Amino acid sequence: MRKLTVKPTTAVDASFLETLLGYNTRRAALTIISVFLNRMAQCELRPVEFSVLSLILHNPGITSRELCSHLNMLPPNLVGMITGLEKRALVDRMPHPSDGRALGLHLTPEGIELTQKAELTATALEQEASDRLTAAERKTLMRLLQKIYR
Amino acid sequence: MRKLTVKPTTAVDASFLETLLGYNTRRAALTIISVFLNRMAQCELRPVEFSVLSLILHNPGITSRELCSHLNMLPPNLVGMITGLEKRALVDRMPHPSDGRALGLHLTPEGIELTQKAELTATALEQEASDRLTAAERKTLMRLLQKIYR
DNA sequence: TATTGTTATACTCTATAACTATA
């Protein structure tokens, strides 16, 4: 049996930081990402890999360039990830039908299966991470967040 | 004159990702951080450095350990940052009054001045980053985010 | 024995410059 660690309740005054949207948003994001990492370990997917796979699933033939601009990533940082997903036989790079420079990205059958499983896992873990919010609050939160980044 | 780049409106379907709280929170956080980095360059402060200085300002004598547990950082990653802030003559490490192992952190007069200026800058840039939200929406957003990480 | 601060270190994430093939 592991003894419970009694945390000394350090009464730190963070009242100013907590008036900042950036601080609150970042702290909440880190909390959710932490739950994500734990639960998504079974699929061996990190947050951005999951986003990439999900976008390919719903947009077969999407190019790296489109992924990058939609996920706010830089092309050099996507190359290795796609290569890794291809080595795991989840993704195929195929010639683009109309642009000889580009490559269309597609999921393999195994990729489709894993991504669909991962999407269910993601939906479930989100519920866990936001279990102190009502359904209405959750909906409001999403709408307000989208007003910031969209 | 620079020609405007006409962005090809890539109609990417991200409807599934946008149902996820983690995705929306992370995207919003990255958007605000980007504004932060631009505006806070004048103070030469990065987000975590700003948080550290603000916490020391409002909690003089706080220890590294307390900073770490409140900001969810690991002690080895704070050492270099504090050393850097000390070299810039913004922070002093002083003996802790009751615990010989610990060091109390304090701001120098220059540190106080810079941090106060930075707090004003932070409050202003937040307004800019969330200018599509009403005051009431902003308040609601903060309350809901805190329900996730607190 | 446990904790604070620290060093060393490794791994991931992010950013920039430059190359190639094609448009």
Add this chain to the structure above:
DNA sequence: TATAGTTATAGAGTATAACAATA
């Protein structure tokens, strides 16, 4: 000339193990 994908590389962020001094 501009763009898609790529390589190499540098810098920032984050993680663990281990040590000295103190509790």
